[in-house]
Amino acid sequence: xxxxxxEPSHALPAPAATPSLWLGGYRMHLSGREALCAELLExxxxxxxxxxxxxxxxxxxxxxxxxxxxxxxxxxxxxxxIGMDLAAWLVHGRRFAENLNGTDFIPWLATRSQRPLRxxxxxxxxxxxxEAGRYLEHELGQQVVGTCDGYGGYAGAGDGLVDAINAxxxxxxxxxxxxxxxxxxxxxxxxxxxxxLMFGIGALLDFLSGNARRAPPWVRTLHxxxxxxLAHEPRRLLRRYTLDLARFFRxxxxxxxxx
Numbered sequence: 001x002x003x004x005x006x007e008p009s010h011a012l013p014a015p016a017a018t019p020s021l022w023l024g025g026y027r028m029h030l031s032g033r034e035a036l037c038a039e040l041l042e043x044x045x046x047x048x049x050x051x052x053x054x055x056x057x058x059x060x061x062x063x064x065x066x067x068x069x070x071x072x073x074x075x076x077x078x079x080x081x082i083g084m085d086l087a088a089w090l091v092h093g094r095r096f097a098e099n100l101n102g103t104d105f106i107p108w109l110a111t112r113s114q115r116p117l118r119x120x121x122x123x124x125x126x127x128x129x130x131e132a133g134r135y136l137e138h139e140l141g142q143q144v145v146g147t148c149d150g151y152g153g154y155a156g157a158g159d160g161l162v163d164a165i166n167a168x169x170x171x172x173x174x175x176x177x178x179x180x181x182x183x184x185x186x187x188x189x190x191x192x193x194x195x196x197l198m199f200g201i202g203a204l205l206d207f208l209s210g211n212a213r214r215a216p217p218w219v220r221t222l223h224x225x226x227x228x229x230l231a232h233e234p235r236r237l238l239r240r241y242t243l244d245l246a247r248f249f250r251x252x253x254x255x256x257x258x259x
Contacts, residue, residue, distance in 0.1 A: 021092055022259055023084070024060040024252045025067045026077050032098050033105065036078065037112050044113075044171055044196050051186050052076045052199045054102040057083035057248040058240050062179040064251070069187050071259070082223035083245065087252040099223075102201045103214065106174065110142050118143045120165050120195065123150035123176030124205040131209035145170050150177055162192045170195040176205045 133144035215228035
């Protein structure tokens with residue numbers, strides 16, 4: 001038995017073996033939470049790399065120039081939010097089985113490993129990654145082997161950032177630059193980074209650190225977390241949930257079921 005609790009195998013299933021559908025020009029992987037978790041823990045044990053992106057409506061709009069690069073065999077794009085469900089229903093006549101937002105999935109993945117995972121936290125405002133790291137260590141029993149904020153820390157690290165990540169021997173790199181900067185950074189640096197798992201995580205560090213509030217559970221159950229966030233950050237999110245949302249549905253309908 002491996003350290004993560006998953007028996008190693010010589011190779012992971014080929015991407016084509018993973019159920020998927022095309023939405024907005026992205027291959028959306030249909031693995032449920034359990035299957036995705038098992039694949040990622042196996043990747044840790046076998047040395048296979050995975051880059052995981054949580055696709056919400058903003059992702060679909062902002063990351064269009066990166067679509068072709070996201071077809072790499074190591075990339076997993078999974079659905080995040082009610083907007084993706086609605087678009088899947090419009091285009092494919094079906095919904096996704098589960099909502100795989102990073103805010104819930106990352107902590108859950110950590111608790112599924114039979115050993116503490118080594119995290120490197122990259123992005124957010126100065127001090128936020130440090131506070132999020134304390135939560136991962138004290139509340140979830142994980143190891144935080146390095147942090148770098150997305151402002152002065154990132155600018156100061158320069159070309160040495162990847163070297164610092166590699167020197168930390170991180171298992172997981174969480175990148176919180178927002179769309180599409182975090183996705184572009186991961187795609188640009190995943191080959192040079194030794195960490196097997198890299199995630200684009202948006203506001204996760206803000207939530208873990210307590211610098212942003214999540215919607216109450218009953219609001220999330222009703223798929224209204226977007227409305228809760230809009231009410232708390234109207235200036236930042238109004239365009240995303242009006243003009244950009246219309247653009248999102250147009251992109252999905254025009255792309256149809258095609259790559």
